[in-house]
Amino acid sequence: MKIPVTPRIALDEEELSEDFIRSSGPGGQNVNKVETAVQLRFNARLSPNLPDAVRHRLEKLAGHRLTQDGVIIITAQRHRTRERNREDALARLLELIREAAVPPPPPRRPTKPTLGSKLRRLEGKTRRADVKKGRGRQDGD
Known part of the structure; x- marks a missing residue:
């Protein structure tokens, strides 16, 4: 299925991969058992759906989230549920691509x-x- 980014750019769902990890920070006893944080991976360098100019700007904008292989990794752990973190990570990736x-x-x-x-x-x-000039000494003082 295609994910629309802009009127001219759409990504295939197969281009995205998700890993679930444990969230850091407070959360009580639940934090050690449940993997709610999401690491969303998108290979920008090999994506056939990105024009070259957009790909180049995206790699610059990604900064530290870009690996040497050209994979953008976005980690989302703001929310308590997997689903909300998945939506958050995808929204952040799409915003980054729109900006590029x-x-x-x-x-x-x-x-x-x-x-x-x-x-x-x-x-x-x-x-x-x-x-x-008028601030100096006046002649005849």
């Missing part, structure tokens, strides 16, 4: 200041210099 799918802004073209802005700047500098 947004094209970068066009490069900035430097512009030159207008003649008017140059003249205003110089006029302001002259005015300020006159104010400072």
